Amino acid sequence: MTLRLFKAALAALALGSAALPSLASAQEFERPVRIVVPYAPGGTSDILARLIAPKLSEAIGQSVVVENKPGAAGNIGADSVAKAKPDGHTLLLADIGTLALAPTVFPDLTFNVQNDLAPVGMVMFAPYVLAVHPSVPAKNVAELVAYAKANPGKLAAANSGIGGLNHITAIALAKDLGIEWKTVPYKGGSAASRAVVSGESNVIINGATATLPFVTNGQLVGIAVTGEERLAALPNVETFKEAKLPLADAGTWQGVMTTGGTPPEVVARLNAELAKILAMPEIKDRVAEQGGSVRPGSPDDAKAWLANAIKNWGEVARAADVKIN
Amino acid sequence: MELFDNLLLGLSTALQFNNLFYCLIGVVIGTAIGVLPGIGPIPTVALLLPFTFGLEPASALIMLAGIFYGAQYGGSTTAILVNVPGETSSVVTCLDGHEMAKKGRAGAALAIAAISSFFAGTVATVIIAVLSLPLAALALKFTAVEYFSLLVLGLFAAVILAHGSVSKSLAMVFLGLLIGTVGIDVNSGIARMTFGVPALADGLDFVPVAMGLFGLAEIIANLERPAVRQVVSQKLRDLMPSRADLKAAFPAMVRGTFIGSALGVLPGGGAALPPFTAYALEKKIAKDPSRFGKGAIEGVAGPEAANNAGAQTSFIPLLTLGIPANALMALMIGALMMQGIQPGPQVMTEQPELVWGVIASMWTGNLMLLIINLPLVGLWVSMLKIPYRLLFPAIVLFCCIGTYGISNSAFNVWLMLGCAVVGYFFIKVGVEPAPLLLGLVLGPQLEENFRRAMQLSDGDPSVFVTRPISAVLLGIVAIMLLAMLSPAVLKTRKEALAE
Numbered sequence: 001m002t003l004r005l006f007k008a009a010l011a012a013l014a015l016g017s018a019a020l021p022s023l024a025s026a027q028e029f030e031r032p033v034r035i036v037v038p039y040a041p042g043g044t045s046d047i048l049a050r051l052i053a054p055k056l057s058e059a060i061g062q063s064v065v066v067e068n069k070p071g072a073a074g075n076i077g078a079d080s081v082a083k084a085k086p087d088g089h090t091l092l093l094a095d096i097g098t099l100a101l102a103p104t105v106f107p108d109l110t111f112n113v114q115n116d117l118a119p120v121g122m123v124m125f126a127p128y129v130l131a132v133h134p135s136v137p138a139k140n141v142a143e144l145v146a147y148a149k150a151n152p153g154k155l156a157a158a159n160s161g162i163g164g165l166n167h168i169t170a171i172a173l174a175k176d177l178g179i180e181w182k183t184v185p186y187k188g189g190s191a192a193s194r195a196v197v198s199g200e201s202n203v204i205i206n207g208a209t210a211t212l213p214f215v216t217n218g219q220l221v222g223i224a225v226t227g228e229e230r231l232a233a234l235p236n237v238e239t240f241k242e243a244k245l246p247l248a249d250a251g252t253w254q255g256v257m258t259t260g261g262t263p264p265e266v267v268a269r270l271n272a273e274l275a276k277i278l279a280m281p282e283i284k285d286r287v288a289e290q291g292g293s294v295r296p297g298s299p300d301d302a303k304a305w306l307a308n309a310i311k312n313w314g315e316v317a318r319a320a321d322v323k324i325n
Numbered sequence: 326m327e328l329f330d331n332l333l334l335g336l337s338t339a340l341q342f343n344n345l346f347y348c349l350i351g352v353v354i355g356t357a358i359g360v361l362p363g364i365g366p367i368p369t370v371a372l373l374l375p376f377t378f379g380l381e382p383a384s385a386l387i388m389l390a391g392i393f394y395g396a397q398y399g400g401s402t403t404a405i406l407v408n409v410p411g412e413t414s415s416v417v418t419c420l421d422g423h424e425m426a427k428k429g430r431a432g433a434a435l436a437i438a439a440i441s442s443f444f445a446g447t448v449a450t451v452i453i454a455v456l457s458l459p460l461a462a463l464a465l466k467f468t469a470v471e472y473f474s475l476l477v478l479g480l481f482a483a484v485i486l487a488h489g490s491v492s493k494s495l496a497m498v499f500l501g502l503l504i505g506t507v508g509i510d511v512n513s514g515i516a517r518m519t520f521g522v523p524a525l526a527d528g529l530d531f532v533p534v535a536m537g538l539f540g541l542a543e544i545i546a547n548l549e550r551p552a553v554r555q556v557v558s559q560k561l562r563d564l565m566p567s568r569a570d571l572k573a574a575f576p577a578m579v580r581g582t583f584i585g586s587a588l589g590v591l592p593g594g595g596a597a598l599p600p601f602t603a604y605a606l607e608k609k610i611a612k613d614p615s616r617f618g619k620g621a622i623e624g625v626a627g628p629e630a631a632n633n634a635g636a637q638t639s640f641i642p643l644l645t646l647g648i649p650a651n652a653l654m655a656l657m658i659g660a661l662m663m664q665g666i667q668p669g670p671q672v673m674t675e676q677p678e679l680v681w682g683v684i685a686s687m688w689t690g691n692l693m694l695l696i697i698n699l700p701l702v703g704l705w706v707s708m709l710k711i712p713y714r715l716l717f718p719a720i721v722l723f724c725c726i727g728t729y730g731i732s733n734s735a736f737n738v739w740l741m742l743g744c745a746v747v748g749y750f751f752i753k754v755g756v757e758p759a760p761l762l763l764g765l766v767l768g769p770q771l772e773e774n775f776r777r778a779m780q781l782s783d784g785d786p787s788v789f790v791t792r793p794i795s796a797v798l799l800g801i802v803a804i805m806l807l808a809m810l811s812p813a814v815l816k817t818r819k820e821a822l823a824e
Contacts, residue, residue, distance in 0.1 A: 067733050072509065072526035079523065105514075110523065156781055162514035184780060185511050187773070194671055200468035200781065322514075 028088065028266050029062040035091045035256075037068050038077025044209055044290050048123055048254055049093040051286055052277055059273045073161065074098060075109065078257075082116035086259040088266035092117065096255040096302075097165045100309035104317045105163035112260075113310065119302035120256040121271045123278065126292030127227035127251045128166060129211040129234075130173075131220040133202040141177075141224055141243040144203075148179035155181035158201040160189040163322055166205045168313060169250045171320035173205070176246045196220060207252040208291030226251045247316065252292065253309075255302055264299075271299050331681045332454055338682030339689050344387050347380065348690045351388035355395020356697060359411045360403050360705045362547070364720055366396040366412070368540030370656045371532045372727035382664040383679045387686040389660055393653055394446065394636045394687065398694045401438040401629055402705055406431060414632040417604040421617060421624030428620050433566040437574050437622055438629045439698045440566075445582040445630035446691035449637035452586050453644075453684050457673065460645040463794070464670035467646070469778040470788050474798035475648065476771040481802050482591050483763045485809055494760045501764020502771070504529055511769075512776045524736035531766055532659065533728045533737040535652055537744025538751070538758040540724055544717050545749045566622075574626035577607050581627035585634030590641050590650065599635035600628035637687055644680055645670060648767075652759060655766040 033056070035049045049066045057064040069077035074094050084090035096119075103113050111117070130141075136155070138144040148155050157174075159167040162185045170183050184201045186192040189210035196204040197219045204211060204220070212233060214220040222237040226248055230239055240248035256274060258267065277283055278294040287294050297305075338344060354373075358364045370389050377385035400412030405422035418438065425434040467475075480502075484494045507518045508528030519525035566574070584606065585599040607627040608617045617624050639650040640657075647669035649655035661668045666676065673680050698705070728741045751758050782788045790796045 069733055070527070072523055076523050076526065153783070162511070182780060184777060185514075187511055194669060195468075197671070198465060198468060200777075 028269055029060045031089060032063045032065055033057075033060065033089050033091065035064060035066050035093050036077045036081050037066060038074035038092065038094050039068065039070050044126070044207070044252060044292075045093050045095060045254055047290065048287070051283055052093070052123075052256075052274070055277045055280065055283070056273055059276065060269075073102070073106075073163065075102060075106065078102075078113075078117065079111050081257065081259055082111035084259045086118075086261035086263075088258050088262045088270055090259055091120065091270070092257040093123070093254065094257070095165075095252055096122070096257070096306060097250070097253040097309060097313070099257075100306055101163065101165055101168060101313055101317055103310060104314040105322055114307065116260040117257040118260045118262050118267055119299050119306055120258055120267055121274045121299055122295040122297050122302050122305065123254040123256060123274070124287045124290070124292040125227070125251055125253055125295050126208045126290060127225050127231065128169065128205050129208050129215060129222060129231075129237075130203070130205045130224045130240075131196070131211055131215050131222050132204075133196055133199050134219075134221055135199060136202050136221070138223060139221060140238060141245065144223055145177050145179055148177070148181065152180055153182075155179075155203050156184050156201040157181045157203040157205065158184050158186055158192040158196050159204075160192050160206055160210075161185055161187065163317075165250055165313065166207075168317045168320055168322060169247050170203075170205050171322065172246050172316045175320070193220075209252070212291050247313075250313075253295075253305075254292075267299050327458070328454060331458070331677065332685060334678060335454075335681030335683075335685030338383055338678045339387065339686035343381075344384055344682065344686060345689065347384040347388040348391050348686050349693055351391020352395035352398075352690050352694050353697065355392040355397075356399035356402075356694065356705060357708060358392070359396035359399020359401075359415075360708055361399075361711075361716070362403060362409045362411050365539060365543070366393045367653055367656065368536045368720075368724060369396075370653060370660075371536045371540075372723050374532065374656065374660055374727070376730075377660055378664075382661070382666060382676070383682040385660055385664060386657065386679065386683045387690075389657060390640070390683055390687060391690045394633060394690065395694055397629075397633045397636050398439060398442050398698050399705065400632075401442070401625075402435060402698070402702060403709065405434045405438065405625075406706055407709060414600055414636070415629075417600045417628040418625060420604070421619070421621050424618065424620035425622070425625065430620070433570055433622070434625055435702055436566045436699060437570060437625050439695055440571075441574065441578045441581065441626040441629040442633040443691050443695045444578050445585060445634040446637060446694075447688060448582045449586050449589075449634040450684060450688045450691075452634075452638060453641055453687070454681075456590075456641055457645055457680070457684070460641065461670045461673040464646045466794065467670070469774040469781065470792050471794045471798070472648075473771060473774040473778055474789060474795040474802075475646070476767050476774065478798050478802050479591075479648065479650075480764065480767060480771070481805055483760050485805055491809075493756045497756060497758065497760040498764040501761040501766075502768035503764075504534075504761075505765045505768025506772070508769075511773050512780070522736075524734060528769065529740065529765065530734075530737055531655055531762070533741035534744050534765060535656070535762055536724050536728060537741040537746075538748035538762065539652075541721065541741065541745035542748025542752055542758075544720060545745065546752045547713070548717070570622055574622050577603075577623035577627040578630045580606060581630030582634045584627075585631030585636075586638045588631070589635030589638035599631035603627040603631035633691075640683070640687075643668060644683075645673065647672070648770075652762045652766070655762070 035053055037046045037049045039045055046068065053064040053066050069080055078092055078094060078099060081090050081092040099113055102109055132138055136147060138147050157170040159170055167183060174181055181203060186195055189206045192206060193204055193210050193214055195201050197214055215222040216233055222234050224238050224240055224243050225231050225234065226240045230237060275296045278296045284294055354369065358366065358369045369392055396412055397414055400410060400415035401418045403409055403411035404415040404418040405426050408419050408423040410416045410419055422434045480498055484491060484498055507525055509516050509526050516526060581603040584603045588599045588602060604624060604627060607623045608614050639654055642648045642650045643654045643657055649658055658668050666672060725738050728737045748758055778788060789799060
């Protein structure tokens with residue numbers, strides 16, 4: 001009896017192992033997956049990565065580790081992903097807008113953004129807020145332009161670091177509006193918004209996460225926002241599009257990439273899991289807390305977006321003549 | 326009363342069970358490393374930084390702060406019983422504390438040291454609470470111009486107040502400033518002195534440099550010395566000091582507390598300055614100075630109060646201005662940044678429960694320290710029996726793990742090991758590495774603020790003297806320089822530091 005049972009079990013096992021190969025190909029992840037965040041802990045990318053990691057781990061049945069590799073505007077972390085084994089086990093969660101500018105702004109870049117990295121999918125978008133210190137008598141774009149023209153040299157636009165998308169946006173904006181302002185670089189977005197609150201600089205263009213709290217509590221005055229529609233928190237502030245400003249699609253674009261040359265089916269699997277995670281209400285809520293909205297999409301959409309951004313924003317950066325080294 | 330509201334808010338944070346727990350962990354670790362010569366709070370805090378990421382910001386800071394002032398308690402235990410300073414700040418405690426122990430009054434010396442530290446800690450907590458609000462309000466008016474002047478003041482203070490020769494500390498500050506220029510320049514985006522190494526793009530990380538220069542170098546230097554650790558063994562049963570002891574010690578305690586509080590706030594003060602100054606003062610005003618060095622109780626009470634008060638008030642510039650007063654506070658900035666908090670005056674208004682929680686936790690922490698230090702002193706002393714051959718390899722291992730963990734960078738581990746060699750050289754030639762570290766931390770800020778001020782004023786340097794706060798700060802620097810150059814001051818400084 002027991003022997004027969006044993007034999008039956010053996011047979012079942014043999015059958016099972018015969019069926020295993022097909023199962024194994026569905027199980028693409030045989031070791032822990034790393035999500036590299038190329039910035040210090042605590043920023044938007046880091047928070048997103050730490051939100052996504054446990055959910056992804058559940059879905060693929062492997063542990064998912066978040067690793068912070070800060071330095072050189074995110075290029076050190078991105079480089080480590082670009083040079084990893086192309087099997088989808090090393091992911092990058094970063095501001096793709098900044099990554100799109102890198103080839104133009106950093107001619108010494110150690111990797112090729114389009115070939116050495118493969119987009120998995122977009123994660124979120126948070127619009128930029130253009131705001132001024134209350135000492136600047138302007139409430140909309142027209143008044144700001146009028147003030148700038150009447151008071152040359154009075155405006156100083158803070159940005160979160162040289163060569164970043166908000167730096168380029170400030171230069172492009174001034175050019176388009178025919179006004180002049182100094183662009184003052186700070187170390188990171190929160191230092192920049194603090195400087196504008198204290199009045200050291202008096203204009204800021206930066207992500208809603210860092211800027212919106214100061215506008216809603218009245219320490220800064222909102223002038224315009226990027227993105228397709230007005231912000232729910234600032235219904236009276238016009239969009240870049242309404243004000244006919246360039247770079248209306250600028251903002252914080254967070255996305256997931258993996259190593260270039262990763263098999264498309266692995267990327268597809270990752271994208272499918274990412275889409276499921278981004279559809280979870282708790283994730284949506286946390287992203288909204290960061291001042292943005294989730295942007296699920298296919299890898300090809302992300303690829304096209306990246307190519308477009310590299311071309312368009314690169315042109316703007318070249319026109320602004322921002323080059324590092 | 327806004328002050329009481331704030332303190333109550335702080336207490337409600339500090340008294341949460343998990344925060345009490347982390348505070349206890351912090352002060353226990355602090356006491357342990359304080360007792361052990363060779364490991365100070367700087368490498369310990371650096372080591373624990375990566376592990377604080379998962380904690381609430383308040384818990385993380387409460388624990389790290391506990392390590393810092395806990396070490397001041399532990400350091401004096403070793404000083405009194407073994408005549409080896411557990412920390413640089415307890416060097417002077419050896420002088421009279423160990424003499425008292427040799428005369429069979431170890432219990433009284435330990436108790437006075439702990440009571441003085443507790444008294445100073447309590448007063449300093451109140452001082453921080455009172456000063457923080459007006460200073461933070463002032464700090465909100467700070468722009469690049471004022472920050473630049475404040476940093477100049479801090480660097481000059483570091484040189485003048487440093488322990489040892491002025492020329493050496495000046496050289497170290499400049500070396501620090503120079504090393505601080507490595508990396509991508511914020512204003513132009515140009516990489517400087519990186520030799521094409523991407524890991525240098527953001528400059529030399531402060532933590533591995535600190536751990537190499539202070540932690541590992543100190544261990545190498547300790548290996549050379551024979552491990553003479555003769556513990557004064559005697560019954561510590563009579564811990565309670567006599568009424569006469571308390572009466573003699575109390576005025577010294579009060580004076581030490583105020584000296585420590587004042588010197589702790591000064592940027593660049595360093596750990597050795599408050600206790601040395603307090604000791605010099607006690608000796609000067611004593612009726613019979615010859616008692617000092619032979620077991621005078623004031624010589625324990627004054628410096629012990631001063632070092633603990635100084636350790637706590639050095640949080641003021643950090644909490645109000647976002648500027649580190651010493652190397653350890655620079656690590657605290659790192660801890661804040663890891664939590665996504667940009668240190669600066671806005672933290673006070675945006676995260677009051679964090680700031681006041683940390684302040685209030687200093688008081689609960691001091692209370693815990695009093696309890697774990699007095700009855701449990703025997704336990705701490707037995708820790709000194711751990712042989713170095715087990716302790717040191719463990720420390721080196723933890724330093725490597727800790728350094729690697731901060732940004733997952735193997736480069737930082739090599740940097741730390743390189744700095745250990747350099748630090749050993751510094752110890753051999755008798756130069757203090759603290760000013761270098763301060764130069765390294767403050768240098769990039771100094772340059773950034775100077776250039777930003779220039780950019781905003783269209784290159785007009787007169788802004789530094791026409792803006793009132795900046796003018797006052799630079800005025801203090803000028804007075805300090807003049808005083809430095811006057812022969813009378815030079816002479817007294819030499820005498821004071823020769824003590």
